[in-house]
Amino acid sequence: MSIKKLICIGCPLGCEMEAEQEGTEIISVKGNTCPRGDAYARKELTSPTRIVTSTIRVEGGARHMVPVKTRQDIPKGKIFDCMEEVRKLSVTAPVHVGDVIVKDIAGTGVALVATGNVNVSN
Amino acid sequence: MKQYDVVIIGAGPAGLAAAVSAFDAGIRSILILERDREAGGILNQCIHNGFGLHTFKEELTGPEYADRFVKQVEERGIECRLNTMVMDIGVECGAEAESVDAKHGVDAMEKPSCRSLKYVTAMSRTDGMYQVAARTVILAMGCRERPRGALNIPGYRPAGIYSAGTAQRLVNMEGYLPGKKVVILGSGDIGLIMARRMTLEGAKVQVVAELMPYSGGLKRNIVQCLDDYGIPLKLSHTVVDIQGKERVEGVTLAQVDEKRRPIAGTEETYECDTLLLSVGLLPENELSAGLGVELSPVTSGPIVNESLETNIEGVFACGNVLHVHDLVDFVSEEAGLAGKNAAAYITRMGKEEAAGQVQIEISPQSGVRYTVPSHIRLSQMQDTQTIRFRVGDVYKNCFIRAYLNDKQIISKKRPVMAPGEMEQLVLKKEQLLTFVEPEEKSHCLVIRVEEK
Numbered sequence: 224m225s226i227k228k229l230i231c232i233g234c235p236l237g238c239e240m241e242a243e244q245e246g247t248e249i250i251s252v253k254g255n256t257c258p259r260g261d262a263y264a265r266k267e268l269t270s271p272t273r274i275v276t277s278t279i280r281v282e283g284g285a286r287h288m289v290p291v292k293t294r295q296d297i298p299k300g301k302i303f304d305c306m307e308e309v310r311k312l313s314v315t316a317p318v319h320v321g322d323v324i325v326k327d328i329a330g331t332g333v334a335l336v337a338t339g340n341v342n343v344s345n
Numbered sequence: 346m347k348q349y350d351v352v353i354i355g356a357g358p359a360g361l362a363a364a365v366s367a368f369d370a371g372i373r374s375i376l377i378l379e380r381d382r383e384a385g386g387i388l389n390q391c392i393h394n395g396f397g398l399h400t401f402k403e404e405l406t407g408p409e410y411a412d413r414f415v416k417q418v419e420e421r422g423i424e425c426r427l428n429t430m431v432m433d434i435g436v437e438c439g440a441e442a443e444s445v446d447a448k449h450g451v452d453a454m455e456k457p458s459c460r461s462l463k464y465v466t467a468m469s470r471t472d473g474m475y476q477v478a479a480r481t482v483i484l485a486m487g488c489r490e491r492p493r494g495a496l497n498i499p500g501y502r503p504a505g506i507y508s509a510g511t512a513q514r515l516v517n518m519e520g521y522l523p524g525k526k527v528v529i530l531g532s533g534d535i536g537l538i539m540a541r542r543m544t545l546e547g548a549k550v551q552v553v554a555e556l557m558p559y560s561g562g563l564k565r566n567i568v569q570c571l572d573d574y575g576i577p578l579k580l581s582h583t584v585v586d587i588q589g590k591e592r593v594e595g596v597t598l599a600q601v602d603e604k605r606r607p608i609a610g611t612e613e614t615y616e617c618d619t620l621l622l623s624v625g626l627l628p629e630n631e632l633s634a635g636l637g638v639e640l641s642p643v644t645s646g647p648i649v650n651e652s653l654e655t656n657i658e659g660v661f662a663c664g665n666v667l668h669v670h671d672l673v674d675f676v677s678e679e680a681g682l683a684g685k686n687a688a689a690y691i692t693r694m695g696k697e698e699a700a701g702q703v704q705i706e707i708s709p710q711s712g713v714r715y716t717v718p719s720h721i722r723l724s725q726m727q728d729t730q731t732i733r734f735r736v737g738d739v740y741k742n743c744f745i746r747a748y749l750n751d752k753q754i755i756s757k758k759r760p761v762m763a764p765g766e767m768e769q770l771v772l773k774k775e776q777l778l779t780f781v782e783p784e785e786k787s788h789c790l791v792i793r794v795e796e797k
Contacts, residue, residue: 230564230565230567230568231565232565232568232569233565234395234398234565235395235398235563235565235671235672235766237563237564237565237568239564239761273569273573274394274404275545276392276393276394276406277392277545277546278392278516278517278518278520280520286518287518287519287520288517288518288519288520290392290406290407290408290517292392292394292406299573302545303545306545306546310546320408320409320412338392338405338406338408338409339389339392339408339409339412340408340412
């Protein structure tokens with residue numbers, strides 16, 4: 224059995240937590256102030272994930288770039304695969320918050336969506 | 346000259362939230378002035394997630410958070426002039442105001458029964474220079490980054506030195522990567538966020554150096570921006586030399602002692618083409634100072650009362666122009682209060698306030714650097730009042746205590762406190778009233794950090 228120390232990234236509080244781990248099983252989580260901390264610790268120690276945010280080029284827009292994110296968190300190990308695909312992408316204006324850019328980014332099953340608005344250049 | 350009930354300087358998160366709340370409190374004559382080409386302020390370049398957990402109960406990116414407030418402003422039909430730079434804010438009082446009104450042709454019937462109007466001078470490419478009159482002004486100009494010039498770093502001035510926020514704008518909005526091999530000085534949140542961002546875009550971020558023995562950023566950003574990518578954080582380290590004449594070629598770091606002096610023999614040189622500075626934010630108060638607003642030497646922001654009103658009647662302040670926040674959610678909350686209070690000021694205009702009202706001065710002591718607000722007029726206080734402040738050092742297992750006229754009224758245990766994370770206390774009016782003798786007009790509330 225081992226004890227792992229973690230800092231929760233669920234919100235800006237940044238709770239310092241201790242998790243008891245037996246093999247792949249998490250026995251207990253201490254130090255969290257809310258259920259999100261417990262869930263984060265269990266996931267972080269078994270299959271860590273992150274939301275990835277970046278930008279892609281916009282053709283014919285009032286701005287050059289539009290921000291994007293993975294709609295849900297993706298496995299940590301897939302972050303750079305995701306970025307590689309993101310770098311090759313571009314969209315044509317207009318783009319709106321929530322527009323799906325790619326349905327399944329880097330084989331994660333998670334969509335890449337726009338998080339900003341770019342109007343057509345006038 | 347056009348006259349408005351509320352003129353808001355800045356359409357960042359503070360300005361937008363203030364406008365929405367003033368409107369919802371019944372004010373219809375509102376104008377927002379913004380110098381950028383779009384509303385949303387710094388949020389537009391903060392493309393990372395982590396915003397809105399308090400306000401919207403979900404995790405949003407900066408642009409998404411801004412979009413929610415922009416939509417609220419649009420839905421209400423609030424006038425927002427973009428590409429407009431405010432040059433000056435002035436006050437004309439009493440008889441003077443009348444003559445100025447006559448000069449500018451304000452209809453006498455329209456003139457409010459207030460003692461003073463504010464005059465906002467602005468300019469834009471389309472309208473040139475013009476003035477608007479305002480019954481109240483809400484200052485929401487935000488803050489600026491501390492530049493290299495404020496740091497005394499020796500060495501040449503080559504290209505490749507950016508503030509972290511400038512690099513953020515270049516990468517996220519203009520689509521340029523400012524460099525390939527990066528050293529970051531300062532562990533403020535923007536520096537941490539940019540360490541990750543530049544890494545994702547293919548740059549090699551070699552190290553983040555922090556002068557203080559603790560990080561200036563949020564703990565979770567150390568985890569998800571540095572630890573995730575194996576970027577080392579060197580506490581108690583600073584830049585002692587920058588190499589390169591035309592372009593940065595290398596940066597030398599050294600460890601510092603407890604008095605923050607570099608220790609000889611600890612120097613390490615990193616080959617790099619870019620140095621990012623994330624060394625603090627300063628409220629942008631040139632306009633406020635020009636208006637005669639009293640500023641705090643600690644925060645560089647206006648000194649305000651419980652209504653977030655400055656020493657100039659009818660002038661309110663909120664967001665990062667008041668004091669630098671860690672979380673936009675708290676900016677929105679604070680700005681909402683400023684908007685509501687500006688609306689209340691207009692509603693109550695002309696009704697003279699009772700003289701000699703009970704006032705509580707808040708005195709920050711031992712470990713507490715400042716408080717916002719800095720004084721409370723009991724008659725204007727709501728049922729509860731949030732006091733926000735920062736501590737000056739890292740404290741573990743300490744107490745935040747509040748004493749009203751030497752009697753302890755609040756004791757709050759805090760496992761960890763750090764200068765990088767804003768603290769708050771909530772005062773209850775009911776409780777204050779039990780400790781305040783009504784004949785006594787002036788009271789003192791001490792807030793301090795105590796170890797036991």
